[in-house]
Amino acid sequence: MLSFLPHIVLPPTPALFAQLLIGLINGAFYAMLSLGLAVIFGMLNIINFTHGAQYMLGAFCAWLALHYLGIGYWPSLILAPLVVAAAGILLERLFLRHIYRLDHLYGLLLTFGLALIIEGVFRQYYGSSGQPYSIPSSLDGARDLGFMFLPNYRAWVILASLAACFGTWFLIERTRLGAYLRAATENPTLVQAFGVNVPRIVTLTYGFGAGLAAFAGVLAAPIYQVSPLMGSNIIVVVFAVVVIGGMGSILGAVASGFVLGVIEGLTKVFYPEASNTVIFVVMAIVLLVKPAGFFGRTA
Amino acid sequence: MAGMPSAGLHPRETGLSPRWALILLALPVAAAIAGPFVLYPIFLMKALCFALFACAFNLLIGYVGLLSFGHAAFMGSAAYITAHVVKVWGFEPLAGVLAGTVVAALLGAVFGWLAIRRQGIYFAMITLALAQMIYFVALQAKFTGGEDGIQAVPRGHLLGIVDLDDPFAMYYFVLAVFLIGYAVIYRTIHSPFGQVLKAIRENEPRAVSLGYRTDRYKLLAFILSATLAGLAGSTKSLVFQLASLTDVEWQMSGEVVLMTLLGGLGTVFGPVVGAFIDVTMENYLAQYGSWVTVIQGVIFVICVLTFRRGVVGEIIHLARRVSPGRSEAPPPAAVAQTAPGE
Numbered sequence: 001m002l003s004f005l006p007h008i009v010l011p012p013t014p015a016l017f018a019q020l021l022i023g024l025i026n027g028a029f030y031a032m033l034s035l036g037l038a039v040i041f042g043m044l045n046i047i048n049f050t051h052g053a054q055y056m057l058g059a060f061c062a063w064l065a066l067h068y069l070g071i072g073y074w075p076s077l078i079l080a081p082l083v084v085a086a087a088g089i090l091l092e093r094l095f096l097r098h099i100y101r102l103d104h105l106y107g108l109l110l111t112f113g114l115a116l117i118i119e120g121v122f123r124q125y126y127g128s129s130g131q132p133y134s135i136p137s138s139l140d141g142a143r144d145l146g147f148m149f150l151p152n153y154r155a156w157v158i159l160a161s162l163a164a165c166f167g168t169w170f171l172i173e174r175t176r177l178g179a180y181l182r183a184a185t186e187n188p189t190l191v192q193a194f195g196v197n198v199p200r201i202v203t204l205t206y207g208f209g210a211g212l213a214a215f216a217g218v219l220a221a222p223i224y225q226v227s228p229l230m231g232s233n234i235i236v237v238v239f240a241v242v243v244i245g246g247m248g249s250i251l252g253a254v255a256s257g258f259v260l261g262v263i264e265g266l267t268k269v270f271y272p273e274a275s276n277t278v279i280f281v282v283m284a285i286v287l288l289v290k291p292a293g294f295f296g297r298t299a
Numbered sequence: 300m301a302g303m304p305s306a307g308l309h310p311r312e313t314g315l316s317p318r319w320a321l322i323l324l325a326l327p328v329a330a331a332i333a334g335p336f337v338l339y340p341i342f343l344m345k346a347l348c349f350a351l352f353a354c355a356f357n358l359l360i361g362y363v364g365l366l367s368f369g370h371a372a373f374m375g376s377a378a379y380i381t382a383h384v385v386k387v388w389g390f391e392p393l394a395g396v397l398a399g400t401v402v403a404a405l406l407g408a409v410f411g412w413l414a415i416r417r418q419g420i421y422f423a424m425i426t427l428a429l430a431q432m433i434y435f436v437a438l439q440a441k442f443t444g445g446e447d448g449i450q451a452v453p454r455g456h457l458l459g460i461v462d463l464d465d466p467f468a469m470y471y472f473v474l475a476v477f478l479i480g481y482a483v484i485y486r487t488i489h490s491p492f493g494q495v496l497k498a499i500r501e502n503e504p505r506a507v508s509l510g511y512r513t514d515r516y517k518l519l520a521f522i523l524s525a526t527l528a529g530l531a532g533s534t535k536s537l538v539f540q541l542a543s544l545t546d547v548e549w550q551m552s553g554e555v556v557l558m559t560l561l562g563g564l565g566t567v568f569g570p571v572v573g574a575f576i577d578v579t580m581e582n583y584l585a586q587y588g589s590w591v592t593v594i595q596g597v598i599f600v601i602c603v604l605t606f607r608r609g610v611v612g613e614i615i616h617l618a619r620r621v622s623p624g625r626s627e628a629p630p631p632a633a634v635a636q637t638a639p640g641e
Binding site: 041047095098099102103104105106108109110112113114115116117118119120121123124232236237239240242243273276277279280281283284287288291292 | 366368413414416417419420421423424425427428429431432435436438439549553556560588589590591592593595596597598599600602603604607
């Protein structure tokens with residue numbers, strides 16, 4: 001029975017929960033990154049291919065700060081996003097600004113080129129292999145939940161990413177600045193006529209998205225190794241997540257990120273060979289069943 | 300060579316007089332024939348394979364306005380199939396190339412069927428994601444050899460007669476493959492089918508309202524593009540006697556975008572120029588490691604910001620300004636100014 005699927009055996013419960021946890025962790029990163037992509041796309045109408053590189057930059061900022069300046073994890077968690085956000089603002093001012101009137105596709109190509117530049121420079125100096133970054137001592141260790149051991153740092157990552165996602169949602173949906181932003185997304189000309197500086201909102205939005213990616217990068221540094229390629233590896237998966245969830249809603253991006261992370265984790269338990277591809281398969285199925293995605297707003 | 304179409308230098312497109320067009324056409328043909336006597340054949344063969352790959356890609360972006368960010372999947376899987384069929388099953392090289400091309404066509408049918416459900420930016424992301432799936436399959440499957448790839452692929456004897464281990468024989472075989480692929484693309488673009496594709500690029504809702512089933516046209520163009528990309532990949536695996544993960548990586552998908560953008564989106568000859576520039580650059584800069592990636596990134600940025608017509612598009616644009624008066628010429632390579640997609 002089922003001999004054609006030799007890998008489907010019921011795993012012991014701890015292994016199941018362990019993979020579920022890993023799935024949640026991955027999902028946390030998918031959620032934060034696809035959220036950033038959605039926010040940037042909403043305002044700039046650009047798919048930010050540089051997002052992966054900005055995530056990588058966040059992790060590298062933390063690593064470099066520790067290595068050369070002795071700045072630890074906690075300050076880096078604030079500083080790295082600020083640095084990357086500032087770099088993002090510069091990028092928007094220097095490059096992206098000039099192509100808003102062009103087709104969306106040029107935005108993709110431009111940010112792809114920028115990602116190549118950033119990654120190429122880091123690969124030249126730090127090679128393709130990863131640099132280890134240790135877990136801050138205050139979050140070392142694990143606690144016993146009865147059915148499994150939960151490493152403290154992983155619990156922190158999930159909490160922090162939920163907080164970041166909620167904070168973003170709150171900022172956009174519940175504050176005055178967010179109201180300007182949503183209005184400017186709907187009708188930039190009209191909002192500009194009311195005296196709101198729309199180009200500045202656009203710049204800040206891009207900086208915010210870049211900073212969010214960097215925040216995710218710092219969170220990721222102790223879990224995955226800090227490597228120049230960490231961004232491009234994850235960004236393709238995040239694109240698939242975005243296709244599945246659609247970029248129309250913040251909660252949609254967050255929810256699909258977490259759900260797909262968990263699906264990926266479960267696949268690792270039941271059919272490990274497919275764990276790398278399962279999200280793409282889900283994407284293909286979603287395209288067949290619901291071509292616009294689950295929270296879709298067609299581009 | 301007489302049967303070869305005018306290589307995209309048709310007076311209607313360039314505003315050039317027929318005599319100039321003929322001279323401009325004769326140059327690359329002469330260069331292609333004399334090439335291996337002057338330059339390293341392997342280098343030329345690599346450039347020709349990439350040129351065909353870029354032309355196939357350009358068929359989609361330049362004439363239908365669809366940006367595929369996953370063309371490496373077709374090139375790479377065709378390369379693997381050809382390498383396997385020739386090396387393990389011991390088939391003759393032409394059969395190997397055909398097998399690879401057919402598989403790329405089938406893959407293209409599936410990808411196209413899925414991807415054309417969404418437009419613009421989503422189309423690009425979907426093709427990228429599907430191609431990444433092929434990458435992981437190639438990484439894990441047994442027959443692809445994982446990180447090692449399929450090495451020492453025998454070139455064999457073409458139709459059992461011509462020994463392809465001879466670099467000159469191999470070169471002219473690759474040249475023939477390229478010319479066939481190029482002719483197919485040229486015929487497609489200048490056929491009624493190609494006109495409909497351009498109509499879809501310019502204004503899809505309008506094409507729909509004129510009664511065209513645009514999805515079918517898009518799918519067919521996608522399959523054709525995938526097939527020719529596969530043809531390039533199959534040939535490349537014989538040239539280098541290797542099929543490896545490099546051919547299926549997303550970097551390869553990005554590189555073909557770069558070649559086409561640099562040469563000129565929506566120009567028939569542009570991708571060829573772009574491919575030669577890119578391959579030459581890689582050849583000379585190989586020793587500088589990752590700086591090649593950085594330079595490619597810089598070229599992307601420059602092309603998008605200030606050089607959207609590309610090399611050939613810019614030349615056509617200049618030629619038209621030098622000899623105005625041919626007002627029948629269609630508007631300059633439309634993609635460069637308006638927009639692909641949408």
